[in-house]
Amino acid sequence: MAGGVAGVGAASALGLESARRTGALDPAPQEGPRRAQQRHGQATVPFHGPRQAGVATAPQAFAAFVALDLHRGTTRDAVRRLLRVLSEDAAALTRGRAPIADQEPWLAENPARLTVTFGFGPRLLRLVAPDRAPAWLRPLPAFSIDRLEERWSDGDLLLQICADDRLTVSHAQRVLLKAARSFAAVRWVQDGFRHTVGSVPDGQSMRNLFGQVDGTVNPRGGSEEYERVVHGHGGFAPWIQDGAALVVRRIAMNLDTWDEADTPAREDAVGRRLSDGAPLTGGAEHDEPDLEARGPLGFPVIADYAHVRRSRSEDPLERIHRRVYNYDLPVADASGSRGRGATAGGISDAGMVFAAYCSDVDRQFVPIQRRLDELDMLNAWTTPVGSAVFAVPPGCAEGGFVGDGLFAD
């Protein structure tokens, strides 16, 4: 028993240390009686800065993607006030402080690396700064594999709320929605989860509900590749300095038909070993797959239709930064199996909230998606059911609000 407790403590301490090294924590954690305990609930990610938090930030365990639609007739000034209120409340919450008018202030005491990231939909940006709206800020082109539902698509304003404590996410979501109520209505909410803190080593790729190691090839925050892919340094110019693009795709995963596939078929579809995520051409998870390798019969080891091959581009600029979460919704009266290609029925309603950041949707996300649309064996089990595109504005300084620079003129 004592050993178990000590083990948990050690894991948390490691997580904190790691977070501190990567700059995810406040440079100067607040001194106080709680300091000694080093609970991961006390870890914070600064809200203010040239860029918004929650993009380069190592993904937290829990997420709520909340899309809002502005009320009809909303004015530019109303958007300004909305963004100010949301920014002030988010800034307080991310510090572990209750915002003004928070009626459950004690729920704000464990920020648990809370981040709130704003994304602007086409309508909002056109309202605020029409001349700044990038050409790619519109629904993605239609793909043949799509079975999009309006209830998971589009929106005027996105709040990506992430934390390592589910209660923290809930409270932040509630506080922000109360503040937004007179300005906007909720269009959709997509909850997501990953491994909880301490359950796997820090920095380890998550597994999705297919059991696959997910997110192996992903530019890490702070790396040169990240700067190029997300913020356009040496890549495609972002719509605004320190801004980015965000595509949120909801991808239903048919766990029932996936069950019909045995391990060799599953690995063949992806091009990676299920056990550790290593390419089928050998090595470890992060080793480069050898796309030229052939088996004894002369067939490619990594099939032509394998996800790893199809998602890859020769063009180093054609990359995205993924921040993916699993979803697993309760199903009432669940029974039987979900049919091939169906997006309902069976005993599970599961999939992933595929959040992808880049600097230019049309030149980075779309070509990748187009290749996967043409050919990807994983399409046999996955179906995009939601899609939304947002322009991610820069961060704001203390006292400012997200998007304030767009109101300068």
Place this chain on the structure above:
Amino acid sequence: MPISMPISMPPSVPSSVSTALLRTTTVLALGAVALTGCASSAQEAAPATGSTSVSGGPSPHDAGDTAAQGPLTVERAWAKAGSAGAMTGVFGTLVNEGDAPVVLTGAAAEDAAGAVELHETVLDPDTGSTVMQRMQDPVSIAPGESYALEPGADHIMLLDLRCDLRAGDEVDLVLRFEDGTEQTVTAAIRDYAGAQEEYDPGESHGEGNDEGHDEGHATGSGTGPSSDATPAADLPGCRG
């Protein structure tokens, strides 16, 4: 609607209060010398958790919007959003960091409200319910003490709003002290479902105050993107 209400929602106020109140209103209005521009930059001062609150224990709320340039430090001043013609509450924590007692006698907000009153919420020994009433005595804040203005407790009431107080905007009000000095406080305006301290000073305000809702802003909630609801957010505001 049910008659019984939560303790924090006074169903009525003794009508005897109203005349005294109107007199006070006049005095307060006279004293309303605008000191705009005094809301200071002293953000992020002492965290609320460190102060002694008169009405409760330490607050976990964020410390912000602190305004100095006067005898008091004002933490987290905020006002509940409200529509023109209605009334609404102002809240926050007043901290006396000086060496002498500070005696608060009243307040004004001439740009935003026809009258401003200090209110307290007291228990009616006869009915067992709480009622809101104009404060009988000035509030004395001892050195080192703080005085909390909170929904369901003591607060500042803005009456007869001259414009919409809209979430995301700010409203200035002037605190008046016994020694004749004043202090301007800038309060952030927020939508808030509580603080339904609806209060009828006895005048015929006419058009039915709809059941304690002095905030007209939530009308669009839950109506969906295609709603016809045009929130009050788009009517002229105090600063618009």
